[in-house]
Amino acid sequence: MKVLFSTWKDKVIDNRGKPQDAWTDCPVKLPAAFDANRKLTAFMGWGGIVVTEGQFDMVELAANYTRALQKSSCGKCFPCRVGTRVMQDIFGKIMDGKGTPADIKQLEELCDSISKNSKCGIGQLGPEPVVQAVQYFKDDFIAYSEGRKKASGLSYPYKMTAPCTSACPTGMDIPLYIEGIKEGNHAGSLATIRQASPMASTLGRACFHPCENNCRRDNVDKSLSICKLKRFAWDYEDQHVVDKPGNPLKHTRPEKVAVIGAGPSGLSCAYYLILQGFHVTVFEKLPTVGGAAWTGIPHYRIPKHIMTREVQYLKDLGVEIKFNVNFGKDATFASLRGKGYKAFFLATGGDISKEMGVEGEKDNIPGVYGGIGILKDITDNVTKDVVPVPGLKPNAVPMPKTVLVVGAGNTAMDCVRSYIRLGCEDVNIVYRRTKKEMPADPHEVHESEDEGVKYNFLLAPTKLVTENGKLAGLECQKMELGPPDESGRRKPMAVKGSEHVIKADMIISAIGQDCDIAYLKEEPTVQTTKWKTIVTNEETFQTAVPDVFAGGDVVSGPLNLVTAVGHARRAGQSIGQFLRGEQVGPSDEQRMEKVIAGIGAYDKDEAVPQAKGWERKAMPICSRHDKVGSFNEVELGYPMEDAMEEAARCMRCYIVGMACVAPGGAQ
Ligand SMILES: Cc1cc2nc3c(=O)[nH]c(=O)nc-3n(C[C@H](O)[C@H](O)[C@H](O)COP(=O)(O)OP(=O)(O)OC[C@H]3O[C@@H](n4cnc5c(N)ncnc54)[C@H](O)[C@@H]3O)c2cc1C
Known part of the structure; x- marks a missing residue:
């Protein structure tokens, strides 16, 4: 993206005074329009400053950004709490035309001291762009200080977030709920989670946790166990007498x-x-x-x-x-x-389970099932023994000797792992690519292998095979991987003449849903x-x-x-x-969420100055006997000390991003 000026990630691009067609590229992507009526002209945040065009005011941006830092400071560490307050006071003088060169110098020194001595991202990463603003736009700071420049009246929406939060589709304040657990305030932690989602238990048990792929702790040793800590907060409430928050607004509106x-x-x-x-x-x-x-x-x-x-x-x-x-x-x-x-x-x-698209599929051959239906039947049968559900009438679950599950996503994993638990002797996956391309969660794949599931890679089903009107197996064709397709994964290509039959008395299609x-x-x-x-x-x-x-x-x-x-x-x-x-x-804050996600709040190559080697706490799991011999929950939840110790690994990587927004809309 061509920009007027940037210090993003310490790479200085200064195109001021150059014709626009000679401007150089900066790695940050910013949208030109903030919304239908406003342009985004500059950005200031944890990685530096980016200016995309002329209508901006660097001093006003830095002053507003400082105010946002002050508001975002949790107040727990002195340098950030007091330092940003003093920064704000200095900006007050400068903006009122009463600043001095000594004030500007003090601002730079303060920023340096806050960055070095603060305990979280707001203080550590926040002040740096203010120093850069002073360094590269000093004339503007002096002009404001001497009363020669007045506020421009542009607007400055901002968002405090964190790399993990930015990756979460619910926008959950992850560092805050982790901190609650660290401090033993488990109810407070769950209250934070509930601001974004009522499903702490479900998410804490089965979320794919994109947050953990954006955790800066991973740049140091291993990402934080964010997902399972969410489960801990809910389990704590479930297992202890805790007053659950009520709903003061219940049915206060007529609609x-x-x-x-x-x-x-x-x-x-x-x-x-x-x-x-x-x-x-x-x-x-x-x-x-x-x-x-x-x-x-x-x-x-x-x-x-x-x-x-x-x-x-x-x-x-x-x-x-x-x-x-x-x-x-x-x-x-x-x-x-x-x-x-x-x-x-x-x-x-x-x-609705997708069909495999193989010969014989329309013939209603007994023994051929969709993964979604079969998992529901299995669950209904387990449910009737553990919790009363009025009106639940479970179908009988077929019990084959050999089951072939076609597919390699999480539905396929759930099918094979369920059949292992039902005691099926021979449980197999058929997948047309290799293990590397499997879309299933690697943890699920590992567990399924451990439980005894057999994998048949580079095989695509072509035909349902019957003997005397009964299902006998699945004809498959060998595959080779060609160049990547539109999904980015290498495309499987059939090897001519490689058809052969794999015996099975049950086949489950688990290749997606409609x-x-x-x-x-x-x-x-x-x-x-x-x-x-x-x-x-x-x-x-x-x-x-x-x-x-x-x-x-x-x-x-x-x-x-x-x-x-x-x-x-x-x-x-x-x-x-x-x-x-x-x-x-959306609100301006939500628009900012999108701007920040577009820039990328997490940099996997960032060298994070933190001592390594604080191991991630593993969650205890049930015995092997329980694992393969029953439908009992596999993961047992964190004991409180483990949860609190794991939570203490969080580095509170809060960041603030602010846009300079001018009238104009999309170009
Ligand atoms: C086997 C399997 C395993 C999965 N594992 C994971 C996992 O580990 N982690 C993860 O993050 N995601 C997983 N997913 C995906 C996740 O479950 C879904 O993305 C999520 O449930 C979608 O939520 P939803 O509310 O949009 O739809 P659904 O969960 O599908 O809920 C839709 C509801 O609408 C009801 N409904 C449908 N039609 C009607 C109608 N006409 N009238 C009234 N009610 C209707 C349905 O009965 C259902 O209760 C898995 C999905 C499957 C199928």
Whole structure:
């Protein structure tokens, strides 16, 4: 990106005085438009300063940025708390035209001292761009000090975040909840988590934790166990007598909202809405809550009695859940509008297993199943023994000698690991690429191997094989890996004449899911994609029909828990704005979140000056006998001392990013 000026990551680019076509590139990517009516002209933050065009005021930017640092300082360490306060006072003098050269010098010295002596990212990384502003824009500082320059009136939205938080679709304040655990304030920690998500237990047990891939501790030794600490905070509340926060705004507004689907996205949206005072009813076609987190993710990863208790909290806050209501059949847009519902949140996920596309698949051969259906049947059978669910009527689970699971994602992992637990003797994966390209979580792959699952790589299924009308096996073709395809992974190419049959008496297709959005026939204005997902505004999650919003897998396609929850958080905010008659859209702070994520809050090559060797605490797991012989939960949770010790590894890498925003909009 061509810029006027940059000090980003200590690489100074100074194109001032040069014609625009001679400007040089800077590695940072900034959007030209901040929103439809405003331009983003400069940025100041943890990595330096970037100026993209002429309409900016460096002194005013630095003064506002300092104020943001002061506001963001947690106040626990003296250099940051007091140092940024003094910086702010000095800026006050300069901006009032009463500064002196000694003030400007003191500002530089203070910045240096705060950076060296502070305990977290705000103090350590925050002041550096102010020093750079003084260094490269000194004439402007002197002009302000002497009263020759006056405030420009541009605006300066900012966001305090952290690399881990920036990677989390829910925008959770991760360092703050980790600190709660470190200090023994476990209820406070859970309260912080609940500001972003009501599903601490579910996320703490099965989230793919993009935060941990953005953890600066990984540049030192090993990333923090952020996900499992979230689980600890919830487990603590579950196991101790702790007063759960209530809902002072319960049903204080007259409007009713219909949430369709009681998966993580629907439940989370219901939570954000109930906290705003609306009446919320969740309509769910099954007798169970939790969507794929209940029916798909097996009991040994998310125990169903635990999830029932997690959802009870939402009910206590005022969320109503109506089970066995299939939207599109038992209830419709028209019928619910007729009952006074003023907005809809569609969160119906994707629960139809994709077909393998092999010969014989349309012949309804007994023994061939979709992964989603079989996992649901297995879970229903486990559920009936652990928690009462009115109306649950489990199907019998087939028990083969040899099962072949086609696919290598997490659904495939859950299928094979479940069949190991059911006592199946011969459990196999068939995958057309190699282990390296497997989309499943590496931890799941490792566990499945440990539990006895056999892998058949570089094989693609071609035909279902029967003998005397019964399933006998799967014909497969060998594959070789060619150049990367559009997914970035090497493309499998068939080896001619390599067809052969692998014997099996059960075959499970686990290669992805489709969404069932037949209920949209009634609302054809809502746009959909060729993958049968719903099109929404990507910031507000509003569809083309103003009272209809959507989120989770039915928008993204099958993805993950934390993205589904993140969508719901934004949609909950948008629905609230819509019902209150406000402009539906993100706040400036949320726009800043996006700007910072675009720049990249985490640099995996950064040399972090911190002592190495503080080992990440492993979470205890159950015995091998329990692991393969039952559906008992595998991970047992952190003992309190381990959780507190692990939390103490957090380096509180808070950062502040501020934009200079001028009138003008997109060019
Ligand atoms: C087997 C499996 C394992 C997974 N493992 C992980 C994991 O380890 N980590 C992770 O992060 N993600 C995992 N995922 C993905 C994750 O579960 C989903 O991304 C997430 O559940 C999506 O949430 P959602 O609320 O959008 O949809 P869903 O969870 O699918 O919930 C949709 C809900 O809507 C209901 N519904 C559908 N149609 C209607 C209708 N017409 N009327 C009323 N109700 C309806 C469904 O019954 C369901 O309860 C896994 C998914 C599967 C299938």
